Amino acid sequence: MITLYYHRGACSTSNHFALEDAGIAYEAIEVHLDREDDPIAQKVRKLNPMAMTPVLVLEDGEVLTQNAATLSYIADLVPEKSLLPKPGTLARAQADSWMAFVASDLHPVIIEYIYKGFGETDAERARLVAFYEDRVARRLAVLEDRLTDRPYILGSDYSVIDGYALIVLNWSLPAGLSLDAYPCIRSYMDRIEARPTIQRVREAEGSITW
Ligand SMILES: N[C@@H](CCC(=O)N[C@@H](CS)C(=O)NCC(=O)O)C(=O)O
Structure with a gap:
């Protein structure tokens, strides 16, 4: 097992x-x-x-x-x-690309966002907030756009990538990151959370x- x-x-x-x-x-x-x-x-x-x-x-x-x-x-x-397209297909390569997006782009930038207030001076803090906000917003905009006309990242079917994305997006709460500007992401999270599994x-x- x-x-x-x-x-x-x-x-x-x-x-x-x-x-x-x-x-x-x-x-x-x-x-x-x-x-x-x-x-x-x-x-x-x-x-x-x-x-x-x-x-x-x-x-x-x-x-x-x-x-x-x-x-x-x-x-x-x-x-x-x-739960993923068949290995060796173009669909799988596209899925690998989205898996990498979640693992290497979305996951670290949402974690990093927690550090945005770490500067020692007001000016330094303001610079860091602007820096981290820009980084996270660019990734979230890519995801929001992807979900505008599809329920899941790969299209009509749920994949393991969606479960990973949900967890990473859940961290927006402890990170103090508002998702209000991303309605498709918000409803995507609710859709996944509602799955019986x-x-x-x-x-x-x-x-x-x-
Ligand atoms: N690149 C690793 C990242 C794994 C990772 O960030 N794990 C976190 C939990 S989300 C962890 O174990 N953190 C413990 C620590 O950093 O001490 C992967 O994709 O598995």
């Missing part, structure tokens, strides 16, 4: 969504990597020297990390569920307090 080490509401939860959508047997174990003496945290730090989740341990003991790889791996275990994972993980 696949084991997922995750942290509630972190990007690893998108792997929990993917496993639930895949409908395969799995075990999901929550880890608090900031707890030095916690045996699960110690184990995960050994499995992934980056000390980050997600960490997937496959049936044969192989370890897989990095959302783009873990989500694709889970999706490819169940091609009949169409997502609701099951939310219930299993428990509520998040930001």
Whole structure:
């Protein structure tokens, strides 16, 4: 059975969504990597020297990390569920492009946005706010445009990329980032959140307090 080490509401939860959508047997174990003496945290730090989740341990003991790889791996275990297009197709290359957008563009800029107030002087803070606001707005505008005429990032069908995007967009709340200017993104988040598989994972993980 696949084991997922995750942290509630972190990007690893998108792997929990993917496993639930895949409908395969799995075990999901929550880890608090900031707890030095916690045996699960110690184990995960050994499995992934980056000390980050997600960490997937496959049936044969192989370890897989990095959302783009873990989500694709889970999706490819169940091609009949169409959680990603078939490997080797142009549609899959387009999906990989959007996966990279979420993993390398959206994910880091929403995290970075939390740091916008870190300057030591008012002038420095104002400069950082302007800098981070511009960076995040450009990524959100790309996503808003993409969702203007399609319910999900790849089109009419939900994919594992959407579950990942939802988690990253959830962080707008603790980051103090308003999504009011992005109505398509707002309704997209509600649409994904309403999926029974997502609701099951939310219930299993428990509520998040930001
Ligand atoms: N590039 C990594 C990023 C993973 C990542 O940012 N994980 C965060 C949770 S969302 C984490 O484990 N953070 C713990 C830490 O930085 O100490 C991936 O895609 O898996």
